[in-house]
Amino acid sequence: MDDSTAQTPERTAEATAGPELADLRVAVIGAGNMGGPVVRTLLAAGVRPAHLRIANSGPASSERAAAELGATAAASRTEALEDADVVVLGVKPYQILDLVAELRGDLPAGAVVVSLAAGITLAQIEQALPEGSPVVRAMPNTPISVGEGAVGLMRGTAVTAAQRELVHALFSHAGVAVDITEDQVHAFIAAAGSLAGFAFAIIEAMTEEAVRQGLKRDLADALVQQTLRGAATMLLESGTHPALAKAGVCSPGGTTAEGYAAFEREGVRAGLAATMAAAAERSRQLTED
Ligand SMILES: NC(=O)C1=CN([C@@H]2O[C@H](COP(=O)(O)OP(=O)(O)OC[C@H]3O[C@@H](n4cnc5c(N)ncnc54)[C@H](O)[C@@H]3O)[C@@H](O)[C@H]2O)C=CC1
Ligand SMILES: O=C(O)[C@@H]1CCC=N1
Known part of the structure; x- marks a missing residue:
């Protein structure tokens, strides 16, 4: 692993206040085994339950997940995306590019897309979105659900410094949140995700x-x-x-x-x-x- 690009892993729960998250609107498309813990960490960071909308494969699944996680079920993927500032994609790797193609027309301009998918590169997701779309890859693990996990964050070409800060604030209660490169994600999966x-x-x-x-x-x-x-x-x-x-x-x-x-x-x-x-x-x- 190239140490020159890895951040020092600081525990994040004690991090000082970053951007205000109470007004932020987040859509989580796919809140399963990993999307669920991400929902928990985003709520712990200060996203309001009413502003965190979940859309799973169907309404019953969305409602179950929202009730269990303390968030809000969207009636559809399109409804989840309305006015979203951040869109987390928590579906399986083999589904994500089709999903991005399907959602592309409904994504609010400037919304930061956060992919959890292993093995799908920033370039692949960027290519499936309008040019200049801000895309982040997050490689988390399930212990983030109790604030004792780790997440590696990779930024696409259009992500601004403010958007990077926003994503770090969103994962501020995960445990450890560090910037990594896509070359490092394989080692990161071995040492944290898997x-x-x-x-x-x-x-x-x-x-x-x-x-x-x-x-x-x-x-x-x-x-x-x-x-x-x-x-x-x-x-x-x-x-x-x-x-x-x-x-x-x-x-x-x-x-x-x-x-x-x-x-x-x-x-x-x-x-x-x-x-x-x-x-x-x-x-x-x-x-x-
Ligand atoms: N499970 C883990 O520990 C980790 C998983 N990941 C990544 O997280 C992603 C999700 O993995 P899991 O949570 O394990 O899978 P999962 O199968 O538990 O969850 C996937 C969720 O996506 C929903 N879904 C499927 N198709 C959908 C669609 N078209 N629209 C909306 N929702 C849809 C399902 O209802 C389910 O809730 C994968 O890409 C994986 O690589 C990354 C790090 C760790
Ligand atoms: O098994 C997987 O593919 C996912 C990615 C890291 C942990 N679980």
Whole structure:
């Protein structure tokens, strides 16, 4: 990853006040597994529920999502777009270019289009819109729904400094929000977007083993989740290198050293690296398709 273009990842919830969001009108077209958490973070940032309109594949789905997320259901995609200042596209990558072509005529002039789609480039979206349309790619992860996630932001050619500031303000309660380049998004997916899924899988596997070792499931859930959260918080707050923190848990001849030897012997480190590399590689493939 080219560090010269990556922002220092600051936690965003404490960010100072940016542009006023209470009057902003946002349309979210596709509030599913990822669009839903985006809705939550936009509301947390200060967008008013009445100004955040959701249009899913049909009215019943829009109403369900709006009720669950505390936003407003639009009767149609066209209604969602009326007077929108920002339009978030949360549909699947294979759907997004058709959707952009369909919405093009109804997009208010100057509305900032924010795509969540993996593998679809800024240039592809810009080509499907009138020349000069401001387009941003956002690569979030689902933990932004609780203000503990990450989002990488990529700007298209027509995005102004004020629009960049606006998009950062919209994601100010996501956890970490950083500017990245499209070259960096593959690594970003491995380390954040898809990593959320891997983290859930790791938590699931550890919990199952804790149960196999004899703990009740609710205690196993609490211990694994609390310990992983605590470990991450310790590193975040102290800046300690993880290898040093690990050494601090390994007593000579003790339980952790023995467990850690199995971690290496069983290829857990290599498996994690392969997992992340596969996600990054798939992101590159999707971009080339
Ligand atoms: N799930 C994740 O953790 C992440 C997903 N993404 C990206 O987010 C996008 C959405 O993925 P998911 O939320 O996982 O998918 P999903 O299937 O859960 O959500 C898609 C939503 O789009 C709606 N939809 C489908 N066709 C539509 C149309 N023509 N008009 C309006 N709404 C329509 C569906 O009703 C659904 O609510 C993808 O492009 C993916 O690459 C990016 C980062 C993380
Ligand atoms: O699996 C996917 O394609 C999406 C993009 C990053 C996380 N989920």
